[in-house]
Amino acid sequence: MNSIWELDTFYRKRDIIIIGSGFSGLWTAISIKEKYPEKSVLIIERNTIPLGASTRNAGFACFGSLTEVIADSQKMGWEKTLELVKMRFEGLQKIRKYFKNDEIDFDLNGGYEILNNEEPLFHLDSVNEKLKAITGLDQTYTLKQNKIHEFRLEKSEFLIENPCEGSLHSGKLLQKLLEKCHELKVEFLFGTEVGNIEETANEVEVYLSDDLSVKADQLIYCTNAFTSSFLKKENIVPARGQILLTEPIEGLKLKGTFHYDEGYYYFRNVGNQVLLGGGRNQDFKTEETTAFETTAFLQNHLENFLKEVVLPYTDFKIALRWSGIMAMGDEKTPIVKQISERQFCAVRLSGMGVALAPKIGEMVAEMI
The missing domain is CATH 3.50.50.60 (FAD/NAD(P)-binding domain)
Structure with a gap:
């Protein structure tokens, strides 16, 4: 009582x-x-x-990678896609209006997307044209081939940069x-x-x-x-996102937030550590859950992705593994x-x- x-x-x-x-x-x-x-x-x-x-997320301050925006426009049409991009863009602006960068570790260090085929590049100009009214930039997305070497991502063919994105500390x-x-x-x-x-x-x-x-x-x-x-x-379909974080890596060249494969993979630096998450498109059914667990299958898959794509020339050890639950739908x-x-x-x-x-x-x- x-x-x-x-x-x-x-x-x-x-x-x-x-x-x-x-x-x-x-x-x-x-x-x-x-x-x-x-x-x-x-x-x-x-x-x-x-x-x-x-x-339990990855601490990305982003509003959509090039391939994600293209895929969304094909599925939902441009009107809904742009409405959504505008909401996300304005939401990020509001966060920065309310809180100082150093209070939330906000770093406008750029959002990048790795591409291994050139098809999305044919849409670059038309997507930039549509996003101009939202971001105020002539080119929200630009091809930045010189940064592939700078970030040591030599296993990747193309790199797209979006200067309006960055990272923050979710906690x-x-x-x-x-x-x-x-x-x-x-x-x-x-x-x-x-x-x-x-x-x-x-x-x-x-x-x-x-x-x-x-x-x-x-x-x-x-x-x-x-x-x-x-x-x-x-x-509403629950969608678990599994994440891993490496131990500190000496002389880490990677800086920024990165997407791959329509945003199904995402990675970033947290200081001199690398955080990688995603891959649920490898096992959709298992990941439709509200259980805060990690699976050996996806964690191994993510470690391989880290070895092959993100840190191909660097030895690393895993410091932490976790998962968060997102909500998806049609x-x-x-x-x-x-x-x-x-x-x-x-x-x-x-x-x-x-x-x-x-x-x-x-x-x-x-x-x-």
Whole structure:
């Protein structure tokens, strides 16, 4: 049983409850409190820290590689693709507006893509033309053959550079967002699992156990890959991204963030270490899971990729291995909508949560 003190404070009724304290949950809370400072906002998170993909990603500040943008345009059409690229680009700008580079280890060191066939190069001019209105650059993507040798990527045929992309420290970004939330008087219940949710004409009741609940006027799901336990009808497929990180490498030449194969592989330097993730297109079915594990098959595959493509002339040892869970679907457009009189969702960020969440927060604040 709970005391009157607990029920009057921690478990009292709020204006808004957000489930999930990852990037989308935190940015949504910030956008709401900036727009409606008088509203009380509670974020409920089942883990002791934000988890999912937010603290388990690769720390890329990117909005789409050339081949990814081409593939998306062929699947979704140019209108939706450009809308998405614009959201990601503006989301990255917003992060930099809110936080100083050194607070979140933001490094605008360029985004690169390795190509081993020239077909995407035929689209270079037309894609640049379409992105001009978003990035303000005549050439968002340029061919940078001289950097292949500089980065010691000699096993690669072509290298495309995007000067608008870079890297950041996901943990530090989350910490700064949490600080901002505290500053705006957003409240939290960490380590708290949500059970049943009941909506009536007047309120939403969120059950934390059989005899304990918190009520609110409105509820927002920011649960990304973990949404299906709440919203069964939405088209959301969990997608695990496995990652490894090398021990420090003396005289490492690699600097920047790199993509390969429509973004299915991604690697970067973290100081003088190399972080590599992806490869789930080698084993789609196994990786459609919410289990935070790594598999011998994919870890071996990633190590081989490291040997053959990223560090072909360098000995390395692996320091860390981890995985994060992204949310995918039939297309990459996020699901941001009202789902009932008092419930909303902002989910399915397709592996681009860092860039999308700042803008998604604004969209939800407009909706409520």
